[in-house]
Amino acid sequence: MGKKAKNNKLVKSAGGAKRAVLMPLIKELYTTTSTVDKKPDIEEVYRLAQMIEEKQSSFIPPSYNLDRVQAANELIDHLKTEHKCSINAAAESDELGGVRLRLTDDCENNNTVLDIPIDACITTVNREEMTVLDACRTDPILGNMVNVQLALNLLFEVFENKNSKHYHYVRTLPSKPNTIVAQKLEDVLPLKGSSIWMESEPLLIAVHRQYARLYQMIAQSPVAGFDNLRNGFTLSAYKWAVQIVQTRQNGYPGVNHMELNDLVLIPVLDLCNHAFDSTVRIAQTGDDKFTGLKLSLTPKKEDLKSGSELTLKYSPSCSSEFFLHLGFIPDEIPNDASRLKLSLPKSGSDWRIALLQLLPIQSPFKIGKEHVSHDLVNFIRVFHMSEELAKIKFQDMKTAQSVDLSLGDEESKVFDFLLLRLRLMIANVDRCLEKCPEESLSKKLLQNERTNFTEASDYIRTLIE
Template structure:
């Protein structure tokens, strides 16, 4: 189960909206110091991704210096409470939302969530939210951001950044913003990796999610410097609003808001593609294993949510964020779902260019529409594990000798390589190869599964450190279970007999 936001220990206390925040400006010396520090930050975050591991400690030091300098002008973050939740609900209903039998409440271990105030059977209507209440990339294009959206090449290709800036634009307007009741109910901080300390990020070492986490931090820091420079160079309406309070902490918060809450909805015009949207009130729902039961009613021009299963009065009403492994939920939503039925560990495999049989292997893979380098999922819920489809075909082709490759290249039944119930001489080699590869992945972690389980019993772990340990622990369980299944396959166990 998951939640979209959290209060991280040490986060800055919430303050009033920007219009009543301190009017303090940075001194000329601090403006100069910030400029020079951000120049270094831009340089260190512009390195090749292969150097990101080496540069992330310096990146964090530079980010912390920017945060320290900007602390004098940072307007703070929302301070949601029962009163702001009530104001949000009134605003929603006033402008056409339908909310039936549910309320927003603080839920144990989840922060805020949606709570049933009556019994529900599966498939019952709960919430509908009309388009006009949503914050979308379309509404951003009609705002003071219009100039930059039309003229800046980065924004033209990054709708998620547009939406993050739109959130800040409206936040900085304070109570004069139409979306103020919604913005006042957003979390003051998140558990996305941009909020992790260096030590908390390094707790992910060995995990397939380690480098993607560092890259995300690098990207957001680089975007912050780029956008800050952009707004300070222009005098358009959007820049005048944003430049005064645009800080790293504000941008990190806005990006995290969008990352953890964004959804695709149909564009207003049927000729346009889908657009990004933040859907107020509905986005307080937390994730669990379930079917997707949110849809967009084009005729009524609103999103609609129906219960994914039966709930009793007092229960938390969950929804599904989609069938996604914990690596995606961790990186993009800031939580780990321990009982995730869609979990798995992504295994990257590729044919080396130095392989003397590279031409034969790649040629056969191409005929099966399989890339020569790809990620495959080792699933958590499929037990006993047995590769199938393109994953199995890749493993077989990767481990074949020249005679086998030549024979299958001539075959008219190449698709049979994907069949798990077809036994081939190369399969024993496949089990050994895959088992060895997974053992190497496990050896890359600095801790064992047992050590992780013991660490989680400690009471003084920060929320971010706890999540990092939980993420690598779920990965190790999947890898260990897969090795156990592969050893059975190597010894002649037939999973079809289960």
């Protein structure tokens, strides 16, 4: 009874008089994160965010103080009973204290492990009463951000509590996802100077900008049905929802017959842990209409035996992507790589840009052990190319099926330049590591980045020896 009472009220009200106090800070946060003539200062963004969170009540996630394994198995029973779902799996604890799925009965290669109907998922398809989310769709800033819409849909269901048809599902979601959105400022700042910073900083600024805009939109909405969402829409709640979407979303094109992909959060299926050599894959079954669509798991390679763990290969393929979007980094990542960002010299940049657009080639580039892309090499060639040689290459591109951008006698400049740049990147990473907290995910990321740059340097030397 104690646990249920604690979860019946997910968050204290953030409305009323508090809204009048908060609104000036919210507007300042929006101005700070959306000014076009001045790059936002990440430390100022965090300062304003801290002031806002201190004036808001703490968000209590639905699974707080719950046994998520028990909640997951209750969800499975609920889906079998209410949605007539076919689910050949059960939840149990994994070695890290999380949740994993295991097969309950043998499954042949041509059979499905589970079928989840689309109406059991939280999606970017609005329910009729969710008119404030229709306003989000037509907003010039947020209209194309289906991930933001999904986060808002998720929070709507969370704050509806037992009145939500997804009540059993939201109780299975982790209470403390650990993507970069959850990181403290002291964990984030050491990333400055690393290749990941060019992705981290814009993402963090964008999340705060989205919240500030959404807060004002929801606060001004007259729709009575959104009182729970309006009163509970704190910054900590939005950050949690963003991370749930980051780590668990799946996309399918045209589910609601829009040009943009729709995003879905799929109950039970999202309990599958990651493995590069996964045991199951996601399939789409049923007709292409929203009401008839089912999202399924099928064995990937061969028949599965009872007790087999159900694992999926997540979309990230390198350390930085796992860090940014999933909040963990596997110990072993096949063909791990880091990003190397290069800029063109200011002198003669116009014709260089034109040549790169024709190819097309665009920075940044992934680089790692035995992984130096042709695009990266060609970018450096264009960087060092004379305008006279470029004109010849332009003419070749009009008739030739493939174009050789090599620099002839000056080709050695390409790899000399790349090795120098990698030495600089390694030096930058070393400085970042000195400031990084011990045992932090940021430190593991930077250590992997240093390894990637070092192994790329070693590989390049073997090529030119």
